[in-house]
Amino acid sequence: MQPRDLSDHVAYEAGRGIEEVARELGRDPSEFVKLASNENPHGPSPAAAVALRDAASSVSSYPKAAHADLTAAVADRWSVDDQQVWLANGGDGAIDYLHRATLEPGDTVRVPTPGFAYYGMSARYHHGEVREYAIEREDDFAQTAETVLDSYDDDRVVWVTSPHNPTGSTMPLAEIERLADETDDETLIVVDEAYGEFADRDSAVALIEGRDGYDARDDVAVLRTFSKAYGLAGVRLGYAIVPAEWGEAYARVNTPFAASELACRAGLAAMDDEEHVERTVETARESREHMRDAIDAHVWESEGNFVLVDVGNATAVAEEMQRRGVIVRDCSSFGLPACIRITCGTDEETERAVETVNDVLAELDLESEPDDDADADGETAVDPDPEAEVSDT
Ligand SMILES: Cc1ncc(COP(=O)(O)O)c(C=O)c1O
Numbered sequence: 001m002q003p004r005d006l007s008d009h010v011a012y013e014a015g016r017g018i019e020e021v022a023r024e025l026g027r028d029p030s031e032f033v034k035l036a037s038n039e040n041p042h043g044p045s046p047a048a049a050v051a052l053r054d055a056a057s058s059v060s061s062y063p064k065a066a067h068a069d070l071t072a073a074v075a076d077r078w079s080v081d082d083q084q085v086w087l088a089n090g091g092d093g094a095i096d097y098l099h100r101a102t103l104e105p106g107d108t109v110r111v112p113t114p115g116f117a118y119y120g121m122s123a124r125y126h127h128g129e130v131r132e133y134a135i136e137r138e139d140d141f142a143q144t145a146e147t148v149l150d151s152y153d154d155d156r157v158v159w160v161t162s163p164h165n166p167t168g169s170t171m172p173l174a175e176i177e178r179l180a181d182e183t184d185d186e187t188l189i190v191v192d193e194a195y196g197e198f199a200d201r202d203s204a205v206a207l208i209e210g211r212d213g214y215d216a217r218d219d220v221a222v223l224r225t226f227s228k229a230y231g232l233a234g235v236r237l238g239y240a241i242v243p244a245e246w247g248e249a250y251a252r253v254n255t256p257f258a259a260s261e262l263a264c265r266a267g268l269a270a271m272d273d274e275e276h277v278e279r280t281v282e283t284a285r286e287s288r289e290h291m292r293d294a295i296d297a298h299v300w301e302s303e304g305n306f307v308l309v310d311v312g313n314a315t316a317v318a319e320e321m322q323r324r325g326v327i328v329r330d331c332s333s334f335g336l337p338a339c340i341r342i343t344c345g346t347d348e349e350t351e352r353a354v355e356t357v358n359d360v361l362a363e364l365d366l367e368s369e370p371d372d373d374a375d376a377d378g379e380t381a382v383d384p385d386p387e388a389e390v391s392d393t
Contacts, residue, residue, distance in 0.1 A: 009124055012117075021327055034327045035343040035353055038165070038195070038306050040231030041283060042346070044266070045276035048232060051269035052262055059261050066264035067257065073271055074239055078205050083247030087259040091194050091225035091238035092118050098221060098240055099126040099157065100253040102188055107156035110148065114166060114334035116192065119159045131155060135164065137336070140300060141308075143171035145179040157188050162204075163195040166331055166341040168288075168302025170201050173214070177207055180219050190221045194238075197229035197277060198284050199303035208243050218243040226263075228305060229277050230270040237263040280305075287344030294354045296361055305344045309357065314340050317360050326356045 015037040022029040043049075055066075067087060075082045088094040099109070099122050109123035113132040120130040133151040135141045141164065148158055160179070162170040171179075171191075180189045191204035202212060203222060210216025225238035237259055242250075259267070270276070284305040291307045292299045298310040308331065311317040318330035318340050329341040342353050 010117075010121065012121065015329065016327060018327065021322060025323070031325045032327060033325065033345065033349045033352060035345050035349060036327045036329045036341075037233075038228060038304070038341075038343045039233050040228065040280055040305075041344070041349060042231060042276065042280055044231040044234075045270045045273035047273040047276070048230070048266040048270040051265045052235070055262050055265040061261070063257050063259065063261035063264050066261050066268070067259060070259065070264040070267050073268055077271065078203075078209075078241055080205070080209060080241060081244060081247065083250065084208075084242050084244055086240040086242060086250045086254065087264075088238050088240070089255070089258060089260075089263075090227060090233075090236040091192070091223050092122070093236070093255075093258065094223050094225075094238045094240040095119060095122045095192075096125070097250070097253050097258075098188070098190055098223075098242075099123055099128060101246065101249045102157050103128040104156075108153065110152060110155040110158045112143075112159065112161055112164065114331070114336055115159070116161055116165050119192075123157070128156070135167065135169070141167035141169040143169050143175070145171075145175045145182060147171075148179055149182055152183060152187075154184050155187055157190060158183065159190050159192060161192045161194075162201070163193075163199050163302065163304040165195070165304065166306070166329065166334055166336070166339070167300055167308050168304045168306065169300070170199055170303050173202055173204060173206060173212075176204055176220070177214060180207065180217060183219075185219065188219055188221060190223060190240075192223045194223065194225045195228055195304035196224060197281055198305050201303065205241050208241060216243075218245045221246070226267050226270060229280050230267070231276070231280065232263070232266055232270060235260070235263040235266050237267050283346065284344040286347070287350040290350055291342060291344075291354060294358075296358045306341050307344070308336070309340050309342060310338050311340050311357070311361060312338055313364070314338060316364060317357065320360045320364065321353075321356050324356050324360070326353050328353070328357075 018029045018032045018034050071082050071085045074085045103126045105127040107128050108131050109128045110131050111119040112135050123130050133148045206212045207214050207220045222241040227233035288302050288307050300308045314330045314332050331339040
């Protein structure tokens with residue numbers, strides 16, 4: 001017997017870790033810094049680490065109270081009802097729940113390209129059809145309602161990533177409102193704010209709740225995660241905020257005990273540790289500004305904890321940087337073969353990334369002359385692997 005036909009599905013390929021790279025190159029892990037998965041350079045909140053240790057002895061019980069407490073804390077944070085908070089196993093889990101709650105077989109899900117791969121993967125698991133809209137390099141990856149409406153076709157779900165991975169651009173709330181206004185009543189606009197804490201933007205929760213001059217609406221949802229600003233990527237904790245009308249659906253679609261005891265306890269402690277989040281956000285702001293100033297290549301403005309850099313030949317530059325101990329994301333698999341994405345690190349890590357990328361660019365530039373195969377935009381052509389689907393974390 002075989003599994004069902006999974007030929008339309010692609011494997012989830014996680015970003016490469018320090019141990020893995022060090023082993024492959026026969027080197028010591030301490031020689032490397034990983035700036036490839038948009039993780040928190042300060043680690044988890046110390047309070048969350050203590051909560052994890054304290055919770056260890058109670059993991060023989062199902063996480064009922066902790067789940068309810070965290071739901072209430074998140075609801076309080078956003079001034080919404082508890083039912084509007086859908087806790088999940090990471091933001092990825094919340095993506096699944098939203099698809100479970102919306103998709104009938106054959107419904108279409110509109111996703112950005114370049115963009116976060118899991119939207120499409122999850123849509124396919126839930127028997128949805130994936131359609132794309134383009135965020136254009138020529139427009140500096142700007143996001144407006146038109147960006148989506150140009151290709152929109154009565155889709156059931158539209159994903160908006162703001163700040164966007166991997167470019168760092170955002171869609172203003174007024175544009176998200178216009179998008180929701182101009183799409184069908186049965187289209188859910190999901191605003192993925194996985195990097196929301198790093199942006200100088202209001203959350204799209206204002207659109208759901210009708211605050212700050214916006215009318216309340218039932219066709220927008222928001223996704224958030226504890227993986228980035230809270231430094232809890234390893235515990236897997238995220239959530240969706242849904243319109244009040246959607247609240248009851250959670251009980252019908254969620255995996256029982258959607259977030260673990262450890263995740264809930266860590267999440268509660270992390271939410272109380274505002275200082276850690278503030279420090280993390282401040283570090284990211286300084287790091288991305290420094291990279292924009294100091295890297296000898298075009299760096300797009302970013303509101304996330306990462307920057308996208310036009311290096312010409314992403315694979316060559318990422319590989320050489322890795323050999324020199326700095327692991328960054330080659331964005332070829334996003335369809336951006338000229339770009340790498342560098343996560344904002346600590347001051348030291350950022351400085352090392354800047355120096356390394358500048359050295360590599362200078363040296364590769366020398367090597368590639370005069371036989372440079374750059375195209376008219378000055379980009380070196382590298383064929384992206386059309387089959388490749390990456391985790392994009
Ligand atoms: C845009 C975006 N959305 C959602 C996620 C999901 O994150 P997690 O499942 O760790 O919460 C990520 C992870 O990198 C992301 O980049």
